[in-house]
Amino acid sequence: MNPEASLIDSALRSWKTNVDRTTKLFSALTEEQLLEQVAPGKNRLIYLWGHLTASSDALLPLLGLSQRLHPELDFIFIANPDGHSQNLPSGADLKRIWNEVNDALWTAFSNLSGSDWAQRHTAISQEDFKLEPHRNRFTILLGRTAHLAYHFGQATLAPQR
Amino acid sequence: MNPEASLIDSALRSWKTNVDRTTKLFSALTEEQLLEQVAPGKNRLIYLWGHLTASSDALLPLLGLSQRLHPELDFIFIANPDGHSQNLPSGADLKRIWNEVNDALWTAFSNLSGSDWAQRHTAISQEDFKLEPHRNRFTILLGRTAHLAYHFGQATLAPQR
Structure with a gap:
């Protein structure tokens, strides 16, 4: 594998690892457990899961891959x-949607080359991208991986009942 | 910038963003606030900060950059x-050590090329690396960025007093 392909492989593995552990945590919870707050006065687990699902769904147009599958989640x-x-x-609905979105992302991610990843995302204009070339697809992928890990870390704190 | 350099630039920015927000959160806390638990019965903020500091310090030898600066933190x-x-x-000590470790990492990171990042880390043998070429420095960098984000997300939940 050349260095470029190797760097992308690492980033896709990191994304996948974070998706998989998030899937494992939330999928194992009952509808009742999903209504628990992660800490007193903080978000409920179901909210975090929905937030991550909506956020991942929004990657499809942001990365120029396809239209949203579930824009209704944003509100x-x-x-x-x-x-x-x-x-x-x-929880049953969210599980289905979460898996659907992640399957669509994974299929699309697997088809992008190194230069595809280094291209601008759709929320920046061609002119601005000339000045800020780091605002590319790969930066979005890494940012969203950290976003997943951030909320996954919070979800692990919920009391086990 | 060629695609390879651009991918590395994105990953270093992601690391730096996560380090910077972690620094900002912890550095603003008093010694007393650092003794708060992030949620009932969970880790204290001071422990998370120390854990992240030790974990980042351990990157120096793991990535083949230098010896540990503060191995005494591990126990x-x-x-x-x-x-x-x-x-x-x-907290004052940790702040100093945290900054020292991050400065050392940042200086070393800035000197690594694409093919350096795609090389094996020091915890895998040459033989095993042939079979599992994704166990490279870049994978470690991305994994530790997610680790930072994971605990940073937890730290944000601590009650503000």
Whole structure:
């Protein structure tokens, strides 16, 4: 493997590892357990899972891969804090959507070359990208991997009942 | 910038962003605030900071950059859980050590090329690396960035007093 391919392989593995441990944690919880707060007065587990799902779904257009699969999640899980919306999807629904989004991302990720990853994402103009070439797809991938790890770390703190 | 240099630039920015926000959070806390648990019955902030410091210090030999600067941290912050050791360093001490370790890492990171990052780390043999070429320095960098984000996410949950 040349160095470039090797660097991308590492980043995709890191993404996958974080997705997989997140899947494992949330998928094992009952509907009731998903309603627990991770710490007193903080987000519920179901909110974190929905937030991560919406956030990953938003990667599809941001990376120029496809349209959103589940834009309806944003109102509940991105635009508003936990507790604002009364009609949250069930854990069973979120599990299905989470897997659907991650499958779509993984398939698309696997088709990108090194120069594809180094290209701009769709939220920056061609002109701005000339000045800030680090605002590329790869930076987004790494940022979202850290975002996953950040909330996964919080989810692990929820009391086990 | 060629794609390879661009991928490394993204990863170093991601590392730096996570280091910087961690520095900002912990450095602003008083000695008393650092003794708060992030959630009931969970690690104290001082323990998380020490754990991250020891973990970053351990990157120096793992990536073949230099010897450890502060191996004495491991007994308290890696080998044992929070509450085991009575003589923790003060927040002022940790801040100094944290900055020292991060300065050393940043200087060393800046000198590594793409093919340097794709080389094996020091905890894998040449033979095993042939079979598992993803066990390279870059994978370690990304894994430790996620580790930072994981504990940073936890630290943000501590009650503000």
